[in-house]
Amino acid sequence: MTMIDKTRGLWLLAAATTMFGAAVVANAQASERSVWSGVYTAEQATRGKAAYAANCAACHGDSLSGIDVAPALTGSGFLNNWNNTSAGDLLGRIQTTMPLNAPGSLSGKTVADIEAYIFQSNGFPAGELALPPSQPMAAGIKIGAKPAG
Numbered sequence: 001m002t003m004i005d006k007t008r009g010l011w012l013l014a015a016a017t018t019m020f021g022a023a024v025v026a027n028a029q030a031s032e033r034s035v036w037s038g039v040y041t042a043e044q045a046t047r048g049k050a051a052y053a054a055n056c057a058a059c060h061g062d063s064l065s066g067i068d069v070a071p072a073l074t075g076s077g078f079l080n081n082w083n084n085t086s087a088g089d090l091l092g093r094i095q096t097t098m099p100l101n102a103p104g105s106l107s108g109k110t111v112a113d114i115e116a117y118i119f120q121s122n123g124f125p126a127g128e129l130a131l132p133p134s135q136p137m138a139a140g141i142k143i144g145a146k147p148a149g
């Protein structure tokens, strides 16, 4: 092997390592989904609005602002409660404990629709993909402050 071949081989190895590293970083960023990435569809939120009116509004209010002991499902208090959790956590909480007078009575799909409506009411953007109807499938979607930029 000449000196030139050897240098060239090392350079290629370094380049391949750099590219591999970049791919890993790109992947990590792609999997960082949050409520700011467009994680429900507008149609889903419209269905959710009707399901909310039928199943939740009697206690939480027509505009999600809360009544007596039933807390608001919009605004800073609600968002503080759920900061640094996931869409899956909220879906699981609703599905297992709400409606308070009939917990577990709603399908995953209906709960996801209602959650989409709650997200819309909190100012999170709609997108191309529907919010998934089960806790593990929605676990990778972070609820938190709007990212800078």
Ligand code: HEC
Pocket: 052, 055, 056, 057, 058, 059, 060, 069, 070, 071, 072, 073, 077, 078, 081, 093, 094, 097, 098, 099, 100, 101, 106, 114
């Ligand atoms: C019969 C009244 C009633 C109904 C109907 C009801 N809730 Fe609730 N909800 C409550 C009360 C009271 C609390 C607070 C006590 C608790 O957490 O169990 C609560 C708490 C919650 C919380 C937790 C809020 C927080 O910030 O931690 C969420 C989320 C929620 N409800 C969503 C819903 C959704 C969605 C529906 C409809 C599918 C619904 N609730 C229907 C009474 C109700």
